Amino acid sequence: MRAYHTPVMLAECVEYLRPRPGGVYVDATLGGGGHALGLLRKQGGIRVYGFDQDPEALAEASQKLAEYGDQVELIGTNFSRLRTELALRKQKSIDGILFDLGVSSHQLDEDARGFSFDQDAPLDMRMDRGQGHTAAEAVNTLSQAELRKIFREYGEELNAGRIAARIVRERADKAFETTADLARVIEAVVGKGSRESLKSKARIFQSLRIHVNRELEVLAPALRDAINLLSAGGRIVVMSYHSLEDRIVKTVFKQAADGCVCPPGAMHCVCGRHKQLALLTKKPQNASAAEVSDNVRSRAAKLRAAEKTMGER
Template sequence: MAADGETAEHVPVMLERCVETLAPAAEDGGADGAVFVDATLGLGGHSEALLTRLPGIRLIGLDRDPQALERSRARLARFGDRFEAVHAVYDELPDVLDRLGVASIRGILFDLGVSSLQLDMRERGFAYAYDAPLDMRMDQTAPLTAREVVNTYPERELARILREYGEERFAQRVAAAIVAARAKDPLETTAPLAELVREAIPAATRRTGGHPAKRAFQALRIEVNAELAVLERAIPAAVDALEVGGRIAVLAYHSLEDRLVKRVLAAGAASTAPVGLPVAPPGTEPVLRLLTRGAEEPSEAEVAANPRAASAKFRAAQRVRRGSVATRLGGAGHARRRMRKG
């Protein structure tokens, strides 16, 4: 996966760090056949490295994008029955594991955001750098598109999405401009929308911080794919699926994702015992051990070689005890799927 807007040859982000972090879970797992999950399969770069360097593992790859699954199946066919690709969103992990008869896993990787495949296929409408239909669906069988969002959502809801998901300071101005423009003609493609956003943002602000439409396009993409709601369910479910000794590794590309991941891992790594007790009651001990100090970033050399890695934030943890992280979060990890138009 990657940040928005640039084009580059597909290169897996922080590949060595991901593999070295997850590898001990396979080595500590004992017998061959330890199950790993790539929750965001994409073009299969991380999965290929894990299957190559950890020859005893079996890997399940999830992706909501049928085109990505087709390419990854071809790329990883040489691994035979050690690899299985599944069309699923990553918050569906418990159902996938149940369907495959997998009771628990040794390792799981999340590489969040939009994939290289999705960015580079212009007709998917993820990038503001060229004109394309307003789509932005990671799964093109899903009903909601960016076109529907910008042309039918009320101004107040558009402003909320831009403010919360894009962290856009001028969300209200941009939303008002969208509503005014669509009253004349529906917005159909990315270039007019990007220009509209640019004009709605004050000139002084446009001089810094990259393309003015970057935040708006991020917000629309998150809304179309319900990315944060899905992630909020998926990370606790992934931790709860890990065996003791198993590991989770996550690459996030913007602050909203990273804060959510941090909150879940921190909850798992903390004691739930009341402060001041001389001995922690059974069941209140941490269930995770953090493997990173804060969020790690790619090296300058990697960013120079692969600009899409620039905004990556890497966090990882190891399961040290049985117990539910979702329960510690008050059930947030199992929140009801938000209803969307469709």
């Protein structure tokens, strides 16, 4: 049987988070629980809150982490609710948090989820199938301009306009239902069987997934909440797999590391912003060549890590 998901840059994540005895950690994207397990193995007696909006991920992780009993609490919701969920549990601060963004290998491989153009399946793509609109609804109802924007901005697809126009033409005859319906239209525009066609399909599918799950909208506010929740010396590690995600992580980290933004000659600080973070990675860190050759998914990973400072200006 195929592994649920091989955790990316596991040793690096555990090293950056350096779990401390009695510490409280959050895995904001639990998936199959591989990173959470790494933390629990590294340091006895820690507590881990694991968030995932996909019930299948929670089921997998609850098995994998079962031996750690009530050291682990699984929270089945979007990490946009991080602050609220921790407040409900009277958890005022945390010592470390990991975001391993995007989808797991299991979600991509599983026939029924519609994330992949390799398998014919209902065009769904929701990580949480109890919430929001499916990719089919997006493709069947968004305007040509909206589709083009999604394909261009989230997918950086050069044929975005032509593919959006073709979708709008074809859906007038028959609504899109399956991944094969969408793949066929992309091939009709960019050609079939070539490397370019494969890349276009990957970009269009990824861009729809990002749209359907509002992946970019929720990221910056959740990162800011996470930084506010960290105790002094606590650490945040984020792995992203898409350039727009990495740009958001970079910007939020930089703002938190810069602190006061008043002009250099100002007598008093009027912006009220405190320096909150010291960056541990000036540039994003990549997986080693050995890891990439074992696990191709790690190739796109960009890891950024930072430590909470005492809050000086």
